[in-house]
Amino acid sequence: MTGAATLPPAVPLLESLAVPAERRRAVATPRRWGLRAGDVVFIVLGNAVLIVVMWVRHGQLPNLQSATAMLSAAGQLTALLGTYAALVQVVLMSRSPWLDQLFGVDRIAGWHRWLGFATVWLIAGHVVFSTAGYAAGDGRSFLAETWTFLTTYPYMLMAYAGFAAFVVIAAVSVRAARRRLTHETWHFIHLYVYLAIALSFGHQIAVGTDFERDPVAIGYWVALYVAAALLVLAFRVAIPVNMALKHDLKIHSLFEETPGVLSIYITGDCLEELPAHAGQFFKFRFLARGMWWRVHPFSLSAAPNGTFLRITVKEVGDFTGALHTLHPGTRVLVEGPYGIFTSERRTRPRTLLVAGGIGITPLRALLEELPARKGGTVLIYRARSWPDVVFRQELDQLAADRGVVVHYVVGRRGVEVARSPLAPQALRTAVPDVRERDVFICGPAEMIADVTATMTALGVPPAQVHRERFALL
Ligand SMILES: Cc1cc2nc3c(=O)[nH]c(=O)nc-3n(C[C@H](O)[C@H](O)[C@H](O)COP(=O)(O)OP(=O)(O)OC[C@H]3O[C@@H](n4cnc5c(N)ncnc54)[C@H](O)[C@@H]3O)c2cc1C
Missing domain, CATH: 3.40.50.80 (Nucleotide-binding domain of ferredoxin-NADP reductase (FNR) module)
Structure with missing residues (x-):
């Protein structure tokens, strides 16, 4: 249990320049998570290869003798790889401190952007190739075949709704559109990716050629979904909740450093066990009216010392502009620590x-x-x-x-x-x-x-x- 006593209310840090050396506690260093970067890349690429092998094992290659068969094959492969890419995407953006330490936020964000567009292109390819392939096989027009899919195939309406959600997410991520949206709106629309993935699951199992009469393939596919869901739940829910219960963070005091720049001192329990380095940042959620639903990243502006965390924020918009209305005692939830901008x-x-x-x-x-x-x-x-x-x-x-x-x-x-x-x-x-x-x-x-x-x-x-x-x- 740490005490807030070392900090009198609303003082600049200067008076004690952090915590006096004799009171400073050794702070836990960020966790090491067993797997190395190469292992993660191997697992991700290995599963992509396994998926293609699964498709070949189902006897698709020898069938590629007509244009219709080729269209259908392209439809199947793009479906499998597009869905897999979407699962990798949600894990990449699960705010995992573990992935962050291995690859760095910038690199993960770059991959996410690239893979996000690739996912939508693959799924769009699946829709176009499969519909064209079936239309050619059935001697119907593309539109007529789409109507047949929607009205006669199980779970197909849900799958199309999921596809529409993917297209909307990609559209708002194009830079020109992105600039016009607030971060919150953009992020909220992004959360539809979970819905999109869930909506498409039913039709994959019900009508996916690779899952007909192959319980091993179904088991493997379900395992991929379960693994992604567990990782997202762990990093987005379990770890933040555990941190909230363990550290019970609250605002201790606020101090205006210069006009428009505010330092927030945060204290809590067992802060020496909060594994962070100077140079890292957390995502902060202040449980105050009108703010609790927003999560914003801020770097620590004092090295973690086992007694308090400090962030220093410049007012640039509505969230940062409202921080001065917070009071001591306000509860704070954090996710992290993130970032590799450290002396290590x-x-x-x-x-x-x-x-x-x-x-x-x-x-x-x-x-x-x-x-x-x-x-x-x-x-x-x-x-x-x-x-x-x-x-x-x-x-x-x-x-x-x-x-x-x-x-x-x-x-x-x-x-x-x-x-x-x-x-x-x-x-x-x-x-x-x-x-x-x-x-x-x-x-x-x-x-x-x-x-x-x-x-x-x-x-x-x-x-x-x-x-x-x-x-x-
Ligand atoms: C790793 C990191 C560390 C940061 N550390 C500090 C710090 O120590 N001190 C400080 O003053 N600022 C810091 N920032 C910037 C700070 O997060 C933004 O200024 C703040 O979120 C803006 O919110 P707003 O609603 O007031 O402004 P808005 O007008 O809504 O946003 C201004 C800009 O901030 C960015 N932004 C807004 N909301 C978010 C969000 N939830 N997540 C990510 N970016 C967002 C957007 O690019 C936007 O264009 C940091 C940002 C990052 C990514």
Whole structure:
């Protein structure tokens, strides 16, 4: 049981700069989950191969002698692989800290986007190929065959409804459409994928050629659905519920760091057992009126210390703008920790941190976890104006206590600061040994791209460059 007593209400962290060393508890490190990245890739690709083998085993290959047979075969294969891809998709986006640690949020989000569109194309291919194949075989038009499917085949209406849901989800994920929707609307529509998968199940077993008279194939197919459902339930429900019961997180206090930037201190039970590193983020749900149904990601802005969690949030929209209405005592549910923007990723003893605006938050936490050695860590903090500089006193204190070199790059481009303050020349002057350092970058997307390009120009190996984007898929 941890006490909230170490933090008086609504104080900046500066007064105690986290928890005094003698009161700091060893915090559990994120779990290791047995399977390695290669094992997961092997399982996913292995099952795809197994599905094709299952299709071949059902004697489909020798039948490919006519255009009709080929259309039907294409319809069967696209159905099997499209459904499998949809199951992989839901596991990929099950908010699993385990997958996140193996592959990183960005890579998973990229796969999800790619596989999402592939899934819809495969299922659309199934609808078109199967209908065309049967229409050719029965001597009917495409539309007439569709009508026959809908009116005479079992579970077919549900399958078409599921297909429609997949098409809607793909449509709202196209970037142009995505930009017009709020995150919540887009996410809500995305949840229909579960319905779509469930709706299509009945017709697969009832009319799928591969499941006729083959109980082994049916067993295997059902096992795939059950495995996906169990993983989603574990990561989306069981683990968050277990965390909520175990840690009983509540807001301890709120503190306005600078105008429009709020720190929220959260305390709870057994926080030393909450396995997190500085640089990671959680998804937060505040159980307050009008907010409980929304989940938003925020990085820890202080290293986990066994006594409290701190996040620091810039007001950019309706959710972040409403956070100041929260009160101490409000219950908090978290999912995570997520992210591989941690000191564990370092390959070199020295580090350069580059922050832009509110992107300082995970870097501020990392400063506590990186080794304290004079000049070992350099922080470059880019902000538009001095009032936008968050944690000024904390950073200066960390600089004094832990030998961190802090460069503030503050002001408008081309006016108070150089036109390209993070260009290769400027960075090499500020940090001459940059090639010998790991570089952690967090800030607006444009700044991340600029600094990444600078690192390439300066010859910093890509493996030494670590980025955190404040935007998820
Ligand atoms: C890994 C990560 C860590 C982050 N850490 C911090 C932090 O430490 N401090 C901080 O101030 N901000 C952080 N953010 C950004 C923060 O999550 C968004 O600013 C916030 O969710 C915006 O919500 P809103 O309703 O106020 O604004 P909106 O106007 O609704 O959204 C502004 C933008 O934020 C993004 N966004 C909105 N809702 C979500 C959501 N539920 N999930 C993901 N992205 C969303 C969208 O790209 C949107 O365009 C982080 C984001 C990510 C992905």
